[in-house]
Amino acid sequence: MIQIHKILIANRGEIAVRIIRACRDLHIKSVALFTEPDGDCLHVKIADEAYRIGTDAIRGYLDIARIIEIAKACSADAVHPGYGFLSENYEFAKACEDSGIIFIGPRSEVIRKMGNKNIARKLMASNGIPIVPGTEKLNSYGLDEIKVFAEKIGYPVILKASGGGGGRGIRVVYKQEELENALDSCKREALTFFGNDEVFMEKYVVSPRHIEFQILGDNYGNIIHLCERDCSIQRRHQKIIEIAPCPGISEHLRKTIGVTAIAAAKAVGYTNVGTVEFLLDDYNRFYFMEMNTRIQVEHPVTEEITGVDLIVRQIRIAGGEILDLEQSDIKPRGFAIEARITAENVWKNFIPSPGKIGEYYPALGPSVRVDSHIYKDYKVPPFYDSLLAKLIIKATSFDLAVNKLERALKEFIITDIRTTIPFLIAITKTREFRRGYFDTSFIETHMKELLENTEDRHQDNKEEVIAAIAATLKKIRESRK
Template identity: 75%
Template sequence: MIHKILVANRGEIAVRVIRACRDLHITSVAIYTRPDKSCLHVRIASEAYEVGEHPMKGYLDPHKIVEVAKQCGADAIHPGYGFLSENYEFAKIVEEAGLIFIGPKADVIHKMGNKNIARYLMKKNGIPVVPGTEKLNNESIENIKKYARQIGYPVILKASGGGGGRGIREVHKEEDLEGLLQDCKREALAFFNNDEVFMEKLIISPRHIEFQILGDNYGNIIHLLERDCSIQRRHQKIIEIAPSPTVSENLRKTMGVVAVAAAKAVGYTNVGTVEFLLDDYNNFYFMEMNTRIQVEHGITEEITGVDLIVRQIRIAAGEILDLEQSDIKAQGFAIEARIVAEDAAKNFTPALGKVTGYYPALGPSVRVDSHLYKDYNIPPFYDSLLAKLMVRATSFDLAVNKLERALEEFSIEGVTTTIPLLLAVSKSREFRRGFFDTSYTDKNMEVLVKEMQKYKDKKNKFKNEDQILNVITEAIERFEKDNR
């Protein structure tokens, strides 16, 4: 069994993994850079070690992380998501150091974590993929333009080692291609330390459906149903639903079989996600495989009762998967809303500041995963995710009702967040009816902004009333004091 785990991450996912360690009575080790010294994951871990002054470098230095793990006596490393989680060289360094990497093997991450290689392997195994190219880094701009014309505009540029909506650029006309290619490569290098880029046909307004995969080290692989991740902005998910309210049972079975086949084709182990694009005619295409835990894993846990982080640890420790496909059945619907520090009404401008008040939603079948606390200063260096609000109910309609209620209760003071946008979506007739795809927010932004303003006006009204009440209360207290 694993006795001590170093969590090579920060924020919400680090807190989530540390809590799983506590559930298993495993010692947890946090790492942090100087700006993160007072963060929640540092406070709740069994042990914590600084890995540098620079806000990013310590989290991206595999040798430093492994050195800390060996010095503190950790026997395993959990990478979380982002940072080095899909970096096969990191996994390889961990393995070569005699430590357990809690995730798939390094060679599998190399095959599937690199989207370009993954496309090739899927095509080889007869799994449908979106038309596209191999890596473009060694190609001339003239050849790249020729490939784009052959595929047909619009096209999309993607970082081979990317994820989380980073390293992606849509190209609608040839004169924009060269500049967007350079932008894509720069972002890919900054976030993933790999500027390899490839090109695909941009499928207009698809649905984004992903299947959760779970496999042990002995060839047993199952899926834990699907999540609909179509509500997005700038290729980043903002609301996810499990299972999809628009996927039929027959289509679910077909896509699930293909997802498991994709995982088996590369000998996949541990937790992963096979992602598909689904068009208006229910044709689906392999998009990518995420070789790590996903941000939205919690809603799969809610409908299946399977703790995915605990399963990751147990599988990495050598346990045999004691679940079969027939054991997996959805218990109602779960929805996740990602609350981030952005002003959606101002083109999703990043928001910084100090959290002066934090009041997460509560109630039956409401879950909040977060690293926030009162007086937390939101740093400018990392992803802007603040909290994940998850709700569960027996039907999709009831789950949306619960989401709406929970968002109205949720309050983060001192910083602008996307709560107004998420609430506007939850009130939308199209969302409630399942009439949405990846273009939903772009098409409905004007209407959503108006709904967001109603929420803000209501909050300001209550704020003004509270201020008036405070003034009256203070006046009464002064009067009583003066007349004692």
């Protein structure tokens, strides 16, 4: 075991706050990084140390050399990359390794293999893991040849950035006439967000369920899964609501996919925390989609049903701890749901809604958890992902979990900026969501209905704000009686 005394967090916002709290639980010092627009962010305020890494909002969080320099200067034993930014950048992990700094995640070589979706597909296929029919990288082929590939696979097809993630670098093509524009657009976005315009093509599985298994592995070959999450409630390939475990699938199917997820992790020699993602079609056929070599945004729902603190486990495994859990120890209890609350204007095609937060009263009550970095008078910057908070609830049944989610969302108050809270409430009221019958087309299919049932709760009038807060506080007091 290596005793870790200080961790530098190469990230910002909600996940940085989450990691700092885990460090406190372990009596480990935390170091925050921030660019100029993030000077008043919560992770900067609560860390033991904080260092500015530039004036540009984004560039500092991607400056590998500067981050390593700060880690050395402040005597950090380890670096935690969080999610996004450099979390799946194998060059960053390699730079940490070469500098004698512990990278809290898998080895750089594993990140390199799994970070390139095309390499990952080939590796999984060679190890008997079912993959969606598709191609290798297309960049060396002409348009006419790519058209032949698409015809052979069969429309619709989906173009994906090899180094992509987070819903970026993806284009669905339904007919040949759309292929050229979609290909050019996909390459441009891939180059912008990932610095690599390599793309490949897959068969587009129409309206599947998106199911992922949480993997936990130590440095000695021990790997287990911590059950699955259903991430099918998405908009434009970006997750909105996540559920653990997946409602409506059989125990046999759950065990089958779980065994496959572990096999996928073992095929690449995985260590630390990761996620193996699958598509599940109407005939219960499942296909490997990708492996995320980092902590996921939605990790709290897994923590709630298993009782395993994933950030703490990441740190301990990085320090050399042997995994003291076996697969038989993992027995999910109840259901957990996470709703991502973002600063977006639902009525204007979900455009970002930055600005200064007025009143902030997160939901409370039994088995209600809020992971966030915002507070009253915090200025939401326009430069980053629009995530404000993650509302996580737990209940003994899926039906009760949905009821509790609806109640908590109604009590959650963020004023003076637009948020997706009313839209999330509308989702909880739909018959299909309540029954657990949905797939990745849910939002698109129900958008008109959802918008019609989305109440405009934006508060411009101070008296309305006060009235809303008073009503919420009354409900909270009554729930405690």
